Amino acid sequence: MGAKDTVRNRGTLAHRARYALRHPRRVPAHARRALRDAWLRLRHRDHIAYYRAVMASDAARSAEAAVGHNPSREQWARIGRMQFDYLLRHGLRPHHRMLEIGCGNLRAGRLFIDHLEPGHYYGIDISPDILLAAQETVVREGLQAKMPYLTLSDDLTFAFLPDGHFDVVHAHSVFSHSPRHVIEECFAHVGRVLAPGGFFDFTFDRTEGEEHHVLHEDFYYRTRTLTELAARHGLSARFMDDWEELPHKQSRMRLTAVSDRARTVGP
DSSP states (O other): OOOOOOSOOTTSHHHHHHHHHHOGGGHHHHHHHHHHHHHHHHHOOSHHHHHHHHHHHHHHHOHHHHTTSSOOHHHHHHHHHHHHHHHHHTTOOTTOOEEEETOTTTTTHHHHHHHSOTTOEEEEESOHHHHHHHHHHHHHTTOGGGOOEEEEOSSSOOTTSOTTOEEEEEESSSGGGOOHHHHHHHHHHHHHHEEEEEEEEEEEEEOSSOOEEETTTEEEEOHHHHHHHHHTTTEEEEEOGGGGGSSOSSEEEEEEEHHHHHHHHOO
């Protein structure tokens, strides 16, 4: 594994105090986030509803802010290109059918749509605000003829999607904002929509120390926790070491159906 900082518990009062001393200019922004967190948690007990409200708040400032903590337009494009190039190196082909969970305003999706055959990209998100921004991206990039599907989703059961349909499922910076029960819901159902030989790639905020969260927006998990959770639902997990070499703070895992793995490496 790479040299990412995976030990600190960023949710402790001591860590927050040290961070405030080192970065005093960031304190007002964090205080605003903390106040928003408290207010939205009072209004929304369900995490999906809560985070949809977070996205609406961020998207009101800018769509880019809603998918990446106030990045510049250049950084937005760079992170999208990094995701695209990585999957291209790992075998994404134009004929593949792709499901992107948390497609946002198509930071990487615009590149996937352009690469894939028409109708082969399906993006879902919990935020209607960000899906409207995604439609604007389709128009701005001239991708209408590619006929991407962009759909609002209220959970991760994928009940409205067909069995065995997607060669690639992708979720970037989704589980970093998800409590465990949301991740488990995804793991319980994603195998059904994966085509034979397909894979599910996702990023997550990794800790090898104490699992924790900051406010209710950022969640940190051990690799072993997610590996064991995947196994409960018939999925084999692989930590993607080559992703660690890239300039991104999150780590990456790939899930495949255990039955596929058995066909590949078995007798």
